Amino acid sequence: MDTSLVTEFQRSDAAESSAPAYLRLRRLLRQRVESGAMGPGHALPSERELAQQLTLSRVTVRKAIAGLVEDGVLIQRRGAGTFVAERIVKPLSKITSFTEDLRARGLNPRSVFLEREVGEVTPEEAMALNLSPGSLVVRLHRLRYAGDEPLAEERSAIPHSILKDPNLVKDSLYAALDSLGCRPVRALQRLRAVNLSAAQARLLNVAVGGAALAVERRSFLADGRLVEFTSSWYRGDAYDFVAELQGE
Ligand code: 16G
Numbered sequence: 547m548d549t550s551l552v553t554e555f556q557r558s559d560a561a562e563s564s565a566p567a568y569l570r571l572r573r574l575l576r577q578r579v580e581s582g583a584m585g586p587g588h589a590l591p592s593e594r595e596l597a598q599q600l601t602l603s604r605v606t607v608r609k610a611i612a613g614l615v616e617d618g619v620l621i622q623r624r625g626a627g628t629f630v631a632e633r634i635v636k637p638l639s640k641i642t643s644f645t646e647d648l649r650a651r652g653l654n655p656r657s658v659f660l661e662r663e664v665g666e667v668t669p670e671e672a673m674a675l676n677l678s679p680g681s682l683v684v685r686l687h688r689l690r691y692a693g694d695e696p697l698a699e700e701r702s703a704i705p706h707s708i709l710k711d712p713n714l715v716k717d718s719l720y721a722a723l724d725s726l727g728c729r730p731v732r733a734l735q736r737l738r739a740v741n742l743s744a745a746q747a748r749l750l751n752v753a754v755g756g757a758a759l760a761v762e763r764r765s766f767l768a769d770g771r772l773v774e775f776t777s778s779w780y781r782g783d784a785y786d787f788v789a790e791l792q793g794e
Contacts, residue, residue: 551578555600567602571610579619579630582652588630590620618788619650631786634697638789641733641765643720644690644698653692655717661687662712671703674764674775682706686715689749696750697784702776708767723773730765730773737761737787742779750781757782 551574558570578584590596593611597604611628614620618635622628636647648655667681675683683703690698702719708728709715715722723729740760747754758779765774 550583552599568606568609568613571600571602571607572613575610575614576619576650579614580649580652584630585652586630586632590628590630592627616790617650618786633786634692634784635786635788636780638735638787641730643718644700645718645721648692656691656693657688657717658691659686659688661685662715664706664712667703671775674762675703675705675772677705684709684712684715686712686719695784696781698778698780699746699749700776700778702774704774705772708771708773719774728767728773731768733763733765735761735763739782740779746779750779752781752783759785759787761787 554574555571558574559567562570575584575590584590590611591599593604593607596602596607600607611620611622615622615628616637617640618631618637620628621631621635631651634647634651634653636642642650645655663685664682665685667675667677667679667683669679671677671683672679672681677683683706686700686702686704688700688702689696690700704719704723709722709726714725720729738760740758741755742750742752742758744754746758747756750756750758758781761776761778761780763774763776763778764772765776767773
């Protein structure tokens with residue numbers, strides 16, 4: 547058993563005893579993944595062991611873990627136990643950003659800009675963003691990395707009326723939008739499987755024809771305005787897209 551987990555949990559107990567135990571444990575486990583203390587593939591002790599060591603009920607431990615499984619930080623394999631997710635598990639029910647997804651897994655998000663400019667909308671962008679021909683958009687074309695590993699190619703268009711200066715986008719588009727009070731609250735997404743072209747395969751450092759998930763996201767502000775149209779090509783060997791489905 548990882549003794550530092552026990553010590554840290556006891557410390558959190560002393561520091562914020564008013565927070566429910568399952569939330570403190572969830573936060574602690576998340577921090578350990580984010581800091582890299584528990585890397586991809588790391589096996590967690592069994593529920594029973596964790597409960598015993600931390601003197602918690604199994605229900606509490608299960609509840610702490612369930613939230614992290616839902617967020618894609620941990621995965622459970624039947625009969626084998628609970629592990630830190632190896633592939634990046636992207637929950638489809640939340641509007642998270644590339645930067646947030648990677649940080650949540652203790653990875654280092656980085657981007658290389660292939661394009662960052664203001665230009666007139668293309669017919670496709672005008673249609674997707676509901677803009678009239680001749681309107682201006684900020685256009686970003688980025689190669690998105692975890693450390694040195696390219697994971698996705700991404701093209702975004704943001705109405706110029708919302709984002710005036712493309713250079714406001716440093717590491718994260720959503721951080722820039724957030725700073726303007728314009729973080730999307732709702733999005734429509736379309737996913738399809740594709741084989742990468744030679745140019746894309748070169749950028750993403752995979753074999754020509756390698757599999758990718760092509761995702762188009764149109765995001766909205768609370769007042770209904772469209773704030774982004776982004777086309778992303780995520781490497782198929784690095785990502786799992788997970789959605790929770792509910793009966794009617
Ligand atoms: C994700 C989004 C993309 C968004 C980007 C912002 C999907 C499929 N796409 O890649 O629409 O523009 O994150 O990331 O999740 P950033 O804030 O790190 O620039």
